[in-house]
Amino acid sequence: MRSYDIVFPSTQGLNPSEEYFFFTLDGEQMKIHLHDYPTIYQYPWLYEAVLYERLGCDSPRGICQILQKLFAEQNVDTSSLQMLEIGAGSGIFAEHLKMTLHIGKIYGLDIHQEAKIAAYRERSGLYSGYYVADLTNLSTEAFAELSQQQFTFVGFASAAGRKNHILVEGIEQAWRFLEPNGWFLCHVGHARPNDPEQEYTHLNDWINRKIEHQQLTLMLKESCFHRYSTNGERIFHDVIVGVKTSSGEAREKLNYE
Ligand SMILES: C[S@@+](CC[C@H](N)C(=O)[O-])C[C@H]1O[C@@H](n2cnc3c(N)ncnc32)[C@H](O)[C@@H]1O
Numbered sequence: 001m002r003s004y005d006i007v008f009p010s011t012q013g014l015n016p017s018e019e020y021f022f023f024t025l026d027g028e029q030m031k032i033h034l035h036d037y038p039t040i041y042q043y044p045w046l047y048e049a050v051l052y053e054r055l056g057c058d059s060p061r062g063i064c065q066i067l068q069k070l071f072a073e074q075n076v077d078t079s080s081l082q083m084l085e086i087g088a089g090s091g092i093f094a095e096h097l098k099m100t101l102h103i104g105k106i107y108g109l110d111i112h113q114e115a116k117i118a119a120y121r122e123r124s125g126l127y128s129g130y131y132v133a134d135l136t137n138l139s140t141e142a143f144a145e146l147s148q149q150q151f152t153f154v155g156f157a158s159a160a161g162r163k164n165h166i167l168v169e170g171i172e173q174a175w176r177f178l179e180p181n182g183w184f185l186c187h188v189g190h191a192r193p194n195d196p197e198q199e200y201t202h203l204n205d206w207i208n209r210k211i212e213h214q215q216l217t218l219m220l221k222e223s224c225f226h227r228y229s230t231n232g233e234r235i236f237h238d239v240i241v242g243v244k245t246s247s248g249e250a251r252e253k254l255n256y257e
Contacts (some may be wrong), residue, residue, distance in 0.1 A: 004049045008230040016189075017162045017197060019230045021050060034230070035164040037089065041114035044121060047090050057227035059157050059237065060096035063187060066239050068100055070220050079104045081183070084151040086110075086135060086174045087159020087166050090118035091126050098126060103153065109133060109146075109174075135170030146177045154178040155185025158226065158237070161199040168202045175210075178244050184216060186240040189226070207240055216242040 005024040019034040023046070032039055040047050051057045071078055078101045085094055088108030097103045108119055108130040116130045133142040154174050160166050166174075171186070178184055186207060191200040210216035219241045226237040 004043070004046060006050055006054055008054070011231075014230065015195075015197075016229065016235070017164075021054075021230065035162075037164060038112045038114040041090055041112065041118040044118070047118065048092060048122075051227065052092065055227045055230070057158070059187065059224065059226050060093040061100075062224040063093070063157055063185070063239050064096045064100040066220065066222055066224065067097075067185070067241065070241060071101065074219070076183070078102050081105075081153045082149070082151055083107065083153035083155070084109060084146070084149070084174060084177055086154070086156045086170070088119060088127075088130065088156075089115050089159070091123040093157040094119075094126050095123055107131065107149065107151075109135065111135070135173045136167055138173060149177065150179055151177050152179050152182040153185070154182065155187075157187045160187065160203055161189055162197045165199070167199060168206045171203065171206065175244070180244055180246040182244050184242050184244055187237050188240065189235070189237050190223075211242070213247075215245055215247055217245055218242045 007022040009020065009022070017035060020031055021034060023030050023032050025043070034050070037047075040050065081103050083097070083103050083106045085097070085106055086109045088094060088110050091108065094106045094108060097106060105128040106126070108116070108127045110116060110130075110132060111134045113132050116132050119127060119130060131142060131146065133139070138146075154177060156166070160171060175184065186203070188203050188207075189200045191198070191204065207216070211218050221238055221240045223236050224239050226235045229235055
């Protein structure tokens with residue numbers, strides 16, 4: 001892995017969506033927004049250096065540990081699973097899924113071409129395929145292609161929520177590509193009081209409705225350390241895992257108001 005000169009600002013009280021860092025390369029300093037993924041993915045291993053080495057992101061390891069226990073208890077043959085990993089980025093979560101759980105096939109999906117390039121550059125041979133598509137605005141071709149894949153596992157790490165992350169409409173779209181009896185994994189941040197951005201609340205409401213309407217059988221919900229903020233605060237996310245029921249096929253009208 002490359003070593004980079006990365007400095008975080010001393011500004012206190014930034015919202016997670018406002019965080020940024022300074023990055024110096026060849027004597028030139030750049031200010032990069034922490035969620036400016038297309039820019040970050042252009043530099044080999046920069047995503048891993050900032051989020052994982054400097055901010056201690058532990059979600060891929062933590063989620064895989066939780067899944068490993070659950071799948072063992074449920075006697076899941078992980079090598080037969082065909083997974084759609086949404087918001088896949090440069091592939092760090094898929095790498096853990098392969099190493100720890102030996103998932104048979106993983107297909108990545110991300111809105112940015114730069115993510116696919118980074119995943120194939122940093123982790124060649126990991127994905128069985130990688131779609132570049134906006135889950136909230138899929139083309140007819142992408143929808144048709146994803147629909148015929150028969151995914152038995154759909155999920156994501158650190159990819160839902162606020163600006164530059166997948167909105168609940170996109171999560172609903174991915175849910176449609178999951179086969180009945182397939183596994184669904186959701187990784188969602190804790191909603192903060194008075195937070196102007198309500199995406200985590202919307203996603204939690206969406207999951208609760210799936211459970212109430214018996215479209216999703218909840219198997220596990222566990223809080224897990226995600227990463228440090230640039231101010232050094234500990235951030236936690238929930239890991240939610242369930243199985244899609246046969247009635248989970250029913251289309252539910254989205255209503256967040
Ligand atoms: C924080 S990164 C997560 C990367 C990786 N899953 C990890 O665990 O480190 C979030 C990813 O979601 C992607 N993303 C955001 N909106 C999206 C959308 N509408 N459709 C597909 N991917 C999206 C971003 O491009 C980014 O690569």
